[in-house]
Amino acid sequence: MKGPLFFFLSLILLSGLTGTSSLQGQESTIKTLDFYVSSHLLGSDSASYLAINIENTEGWHTYWENPGDAGTPLEFTFATEQNESIELEAMPWPAPIRYLQDGEMWGYGYAKSYSFFFKIGPSVLEKIKNKAIVVKGTWLACNGICVPGQKDLLLYFDSNGQITNSQPTSLAILAEEIIIERFNALPTIAELPLAIDIALAVDSSRDSGMLLYYTLTGVDESAIFKERNLLTPFPHPPFTFKHESLYKDGRGNIYGKLALDWDGEYMDPEIPLPADGNFPTAYKLKFLFTNPISQKIEIVEKEFNSFEQNADERINSLFAVLEEIKTNASTSTNSATSDAEIEAASGNKENSIDDSSLPTTTPSSLGWYLLLAFLGGLILNVMPCVLPVISLKLFSLLKNSQEDRGVILKHNLFYTLGIVASFLALATILAFLKESTEGVGWGFQLQSPLFVIFMIEILFIFSLNLFGLFEFQTPGGAVLGGAKLPTGALGDFANGVFATILATPCSAPVLGSALAFAFASSTATLFFVFLTIGLGLAFPFIVTGIFPAMIKLLPRPGMWMEHLKKFLALSLLLTIVWLMDVLFTQVESILVFALLNLLLTFTFFAFYLRRHMSKKIIWQLLFFAIPLTLLAFLSYSAISPAQQEDVAWIPWSEEKMEEFKKEHRPVFIDFTAKWCFTCKVNEKLVLESKAFDELVAKYHLALLLGDWTKSDPLIGNWLKAHNKAGVPAYFIQKSSGELISLDETISIGEIEKLLEE
Template sequence: MGIKLIPILLMTLLLNFSNSVFASNSKEVIPDLPVKATVSTFNDGTDNYLSLSYKNYPHWHTYWKNPGDAGLPLMYFFEIDGKKVTLEELEWPVPKKYIEEGNMLAFGYEGQYSLFFKLPKKYSNGSFKIKSNWLVCKHICIPGQINFSGNIRNGNIEQLEGATLEVSKSTLLNQLKDLPAKRDFPSNLDIVLAKSVGDKENKLTLYYNLSLEKPGKFNLEKNLLTPYPAGPFTFVREKVFIDSKNNLYAKHTIEWDGEYMEPEIPLPLSGKFKKPYTLKFLYANPENGKVEIIEHDIHTYSLTAATRFEKFTELLKPLEAKSVIKTQVKTEIPKAESETSLFSYLLLAFIGGLILNFMPCVLPVISIKLFSLIKNRNEDRSRVLKHNLSYTLGILSTFSLLALTIILFKGAGEQVGWGFQLQSPTFVLVMIFALFIFSLNLFGLFEFNTPGGSHLGDVKTKDSFFGDFLSGVLATVLSTPCSAPFLGAALTFAFTSSNSIIFLVFLFVGLGLAFPFLVTGFIPSTISFLPKPGMWMEKLKKFLGLTLVLTTLWLMDVYSALIEDSTELMLKLNIALSLCFFAFYLAKHITKSKVIKAISHILYLSLIVNIVMTPIVPSVGDSSSKLLNEKNSKGLAWEKWSEDSMKKYSSTGQLVFIDFTAKWCFTCKVNERLVIDTDKFKNLVEKKNIKLLLADWTKRDVVIGNWLKKNGFVGVPAYFVINKKGELKNLGETITISEIRESLN
């Protein structure tokens, strides 16, 4: 590819993604109130009820108890006379089935709908506060919240504040009547749980068939069986078949998530569970056209039945809905400020990317690039511009690849966040050797067109625009362990939005990261303040090499935390790095023999291959004990985070500080050095008797990932406190002692 094409490709990349986003969203709006809500009380002639009623903006949907492949269910919290209370919940309304962008399955609600609770006599008088949260989606997803307050007198609400909707009693009575009812398990429905075909760990399949005496009224726009949440089972997707006699058959793929629970629950190899699990479903009864609730106890799963069932279903005709609701609906909606809102998030992404240039994780590579600018400052303007455009193209290409990877993971139902690639031991291993070899080049052990555009060894070589491109790639990869101000809001917006917006937000982060070098490319005089080239640059090279060695040591610590029984692998890794050093040192200073050079390189390359081929088992179970022990060794008593521990302390009024962190998170380390590891923080903890909870996201953890997403984060760090009222306070990504102290009140 000719270098003249780089500016063209760069602009084409931006324009294509910009046009795709604004074309797809030009008629899509973000309404001021995507969800309106109110609270009501009423009597149906027998019992007193409290209802939470919602009304979504046209074609926007919220989520059912089981949201599907993504999304978050409606949530609510009650206080009466200042005390947290739990009201008996009735069944939720029957949800609709959606196929969201990226073929994501979801269950949820459109239009107007209500949740119902029994209101006992002891709560018929008193003041109340109610909070409800939701995630509402269409072309993007937006988290929402509403707070109600008022008084209940003789079962009736007075002085209601916070409501944005009105619902009549007749509407509530009709909605109450339409709630799904429980029935006995159908005698003509057979269910078998089996280990999935193939060598798939923790994969199960639920097979079921329904025998019908005559053609039924099965609605293909619904599941035959829609599962309620049932940990440790995560239901993925149902597929329905029919035979020549109109009997229905179906299979529902399931992931066993017991390994992510606390304590860990492994899938029993014998096929027999220690205790039976009760699975609850919405049953779309084809015989009467109603949706009913059924339950089935599972004691065992078959180790062999899947093969037989799979062969049988190959002979059947699959049934597919022709009109399952799509969330990307073209609709004429009044003009709103969607483009302004999107622009605001893109601006945040750009500013966050710009700030990343000053974060410690990126400084080694940025320093090398500055070294290049100094070295090439006397070249003509067009050549300097091409160097910097190559660097920018490397950044934008890598951010585009990251965005594509995230979209693919989301499409597969996986939970990912900012810096997710550093949760992969293999990726971290590759980065260790790449950075170490770059550092050897900076120390002058071999000549190589490194990031920066020219050799950094002892012999001058030709400038390399490809080297600048690699520099941009490396800067992007090393930026992801860091989080910057403004970046968190933009990334949360992206991760809960459409695929095109994910691409656009990531590209604007990349533009922010590359912006200083774009400015110096177009206006070379901006680097006039930098010193002129000289012998001092040789010393600077060695210093930059040292920074890459230190970065390599940090990645080795991350790698050790990601794997179990790491002693043997870490020994091999250290030996391989030593052999790598001696191979380059030997070639530079000791021998000119090509045979000896080849043998020396083969030695460490063989060991690298051996490390790569060794099965790497990601840490599961109590894998956070290393980081927990490290934190405890600094004089404070940290406990492993769990939602149960949060609930326990919240119910007793105990003050709690919660730290979501990871070994690979540079911003976490900075916050620890400036705040958490200081005497001021220690004194505050001791003075106020604060409990400390640590959530370690060094490795992939579905529970932590889901909790972070539910609370508006797509990565770490994230800090929270629970005050004396039991309220959870979000402190964001950066903290100060005064901010922590104030939030505890």
């Protein structure tokens, strides 16, 4: 805990080491950094800004607004020569990185080269026109030892607020493009995404201890940048923030907890921690959110009106069943650490998560990532999820190896066109969603249960074709003599589209950096990267189209090809198993999987009966009507609100409440959301327990579920009318019709006690 003793010792240290500073810009005998100031017109409104451009001496680092366990933030002040203070609007600070300092001390700060920006407003512009101002910088720099420093610069401004003269500097003057890039890379202010839920609780294991715990849904561990915090809090007395730990479950959710101390007892006047768990005035905490979904670093806020008091056991029980994510020690204060290792947070990178892999978008770096994109696309040809489709194309290639060179080239070019068109379509969608601030990632379409279900059905139909249960026909059918066209131009194009769809979730490791680079860069770069991935995926077929003699290196057609068809059919079935596992993580419903099994069964019988029983139109319509009906029911079930499996939850409505009231039947109402952390805790420890099932049976309890995962104005307005700001929200409607509101944290004992009253 940072108490008065730490503060007192810090003052002694600073006062003993800063005596050599002066107006001429001299600091202590150890030179830890230097800076100069430049003026620019930046942003969409071309406003005037001052840029303070800093260059740390190699190996030394400075501190962010929240320095961590120890340290002092950088500070810059502005005044006239007559010492009249000038207030400039500070832009968000560049995103820092996390340092592992001596022992287990964490710090947040900067190394090497970075820039701070201050906006010159109209009132300030009037003050500095044709005048001089003094810029004073103070800092604490560390490299095994910590040394404070100070420098003052005298600047002269013209009538437009631009610097005309300043003290000379030994630093290299940065190009305007670099200044603009650093400005655009500053963290942006954003709304707290619905995908993340944050709660505050007392940690009774520590004196004055508290705990922030949170969950982020629908994010894979690989998207987390492990040398940054997921949430880095800004300073906010009387809270003192400690270290973050991240965890994961097996269903694409990330969990975090961040220890903090309540230091109100050290403030003057003293602020005691409220005994009832309700703050007299709400605390709005601000965080630097390393968003793995949008691939950006954002500034978000969360307001806390209260905190949980007896949640230790519940929280510990939850985190005990989760797997901890091992984070990396970004940097130590050891002088052996190179600046290249910590340059990521210095402000000369794109505002994205993967600092180490996203350098400045120069022509050379773009070429490097396009090469990675091409190699990644090439490797996708042998990835498990896309291999079945590639194998089908290879099979078609072997079958047509004796054809004319022009025919082979045509087949392969249409296949390539299908891939390239699909990747460009994906890039268009991603660019649109990116501009709309939607969080999207590679493979985002497989986040839709409906899409996965359709993919399972299509793959199953393809496998039946390979097993010989039916053949694809031309649209002309009997008119064209029943000519089979399994590898026509349209079929080749469709194969390319299909390969792209299956490739999206199966990225090769080398593809990750290129995709992250694309998502964080301009729209033009995004299209270039996706086009290059498509060309990499299609490259083997482009080569065999141009040089068909290479096909001769493959075995000659024969009976082995019929056996290969069966093997490829089996590979499609294995892909279906994989997609079912994806679906299982999205939809926890026995009904959905029962309907899916029936759909596949009746799809098989529809094709079987068509081949072996009757080819009359009326019978075919009847045969295929059953799986089509099942597919419609399945689609509805997959997108309807999730319900508990062990007990009969009914979608909430005021009409249902009134109906049970007339029946004099008690009702338990659960307003929840998939992104709500506290909801998940209560579900796992209470609502999904055997004791709750017994309680439902004992009191013949009706269960209503209000799913607020997607904003529903009916639920929102009802909660607001009953003094609830959000979820979780729990109510009991007694058999008499009396409505009782429960706390955010619930227990079996509390529910039963209310039912008995």
